[in-house]
Amino acid sequence: MADQSEASDFVVHVDQLLKKIKYVYLFATNQVWNPLFEPLPRNRTYEELERIAREVRKDIIRVTNAAGSGHPGGSLSSADILTALYFRLLKHDPKNPKWEGRDIFILSKGHAAPGYYSVLAEAGYFSKEELMTLRKMGSRIQGHAHTDVPGVEVSTGSLGQGLSIANGFALSYRLDGRSQRIVALLSDGENDEGQTWEAAMFASFRRLDNITIYVDRNGIQNDGFTKDILDTSPLEEKWRAFGWNVIVIDGHSMKQIVEAYEASLKVKGKPTAIIANTVKGKGVSFMENNVAFHGKAPNKEETVKALAELDAGRGSQ
């Protein structure tokens, strides 16, 4: 018996030593976060971010039109948040998607895949040509977020699971003493799912302060306005009651998206929920606040009109 426990102690020691050696190796080869090494510029101005978001919105229109289906409304409402994350806030490297030092992003609202893919293509994870194969047979660019696509961390599509996945990453990274941030983007209608609240309760109970989530509150779900289908208000009070640090922002203000994230990094002992008030279909006048465009692609004329509007930088404010 004594021999056995000595043997297992020895195994544990060797295991720990190997881990340390691996960490030094990863650090030396820029595979874990190293402040001396920045794979992407993370100092872009709000104006630059807005310009990139406009390109992303154009791609959302083009790619859903080419696919003939998909979810443009919730992709357009998330476009600014996704752009800010991938072009300023997250530590990541498009040339090395599995870089050990990367922050973890989970698109819990997996149907916003056209927005997610457009941002990833814009960041250089894969080509714009490949982006245009969205939803086509044989393509990696699956209808909902899928891990075969470079840069996609987690396959999603069935709502309510993203925050639990984030909990798992957060627990694991805390156990290993890793400092990377775990970020998830939830939809408005996703607050209907019971699992979202199971996960919310778990995250605050376990004090997972390495988690930041955005809730894209665009007020519309598949069948209509959330206030008519299943009203989730008062949403900020619910998240607060579940033990979260809550920040409410305008989800189309780059400044507010960035500042809320940076504030969340300083919060100790609690996860942070950034409730982003957004407009479904944002940036295209006839898609804004239009339930029809939750899960319907623009046709040819609509696409021409939408691209013209985005080029002109219009869309209601």
Added chain:
Amino acid sequence: MSPAAVKMESQRREYGRALVELGARNRDIVVLDADLSVSTRTADFGKAYPERFFNCGVSEANMVTTAAGLAMAGKLVFASSFAVFLTGLTYNQIRQSIAYPRTNVKIVASHAGLSVGPDGATHQMLEDVGLMRGLPNMTVVVPADARETYQATHALASFKGPAYMRFGRADVPAISDEGSDFAIGRASMLRKGADVTLIGCGQLVHTCLAAARQLETEGISASVVNMSTIKPLDTGMVDRCARDTGAIVTVEEHNIINGLGDAVCSAVAAHYPVPVTKIGTMDTFGESGEAGELLVKYGLSAEQIAMKAARTVETKKRMR
């Protein structure tokens, strides 16, 4: 071997013991439970390694998906609860977050089957093997006794990818000896006969052995196979049994729909068609009662297995 000499052992206890051993060896092992850790015996791991044990409360959906997140981040995760909750409340979570991305999560359920006993139908899971074997990328293991449960837990830890293992609440008779070894995907022939093969899983493998002894007194020579992995099925073994005995009886503590019986039928139909009789619960829910008396009431006793096996041998003769 007289019934009195049979050693009764807890599969749950051996699962808990194996987890504690694995925890000492591998610091990346994390264990989750959903407020049933004393019953599933994951509490033993929790006591030994509190920093790597997370009781998620009564929230199975969050638990299995959190398990998926931990595994995506590099951990080897065992998540446990009762079979009815662990597969029934969480099917879509397992589908999207474990099976589809091939997450390295081991879903280990106790309290499967009728032998849960007095708790009744709400707690007697008879459809879990069907749910799990229907998922692409999923491996399904049903160990026959305590020793095999211990071995299977170690085997699952070394195996990369999603897997489901189920066992019951009650202590079960030992069938494997010190010399036997378990491997995922490999069935073992416990007894060689000529007229019919009894293919069982879980604690009913022991009942199959008893049925085979009874058949012997009636002049029928029966093989007995322990099919401890339902998926991937050891089709080589099924094929051999079909050829050697020409008749098969499957025995499981599970609905006859979607379980071991259907898996065996598919293999038999594809490779070497012979008559197969499926023994299990007949597309029905269970009820409260003591484990032993329920197994008899629902047709899972050695006598009933022997009777159906004899009938299957008759069917085989008629077909010739």
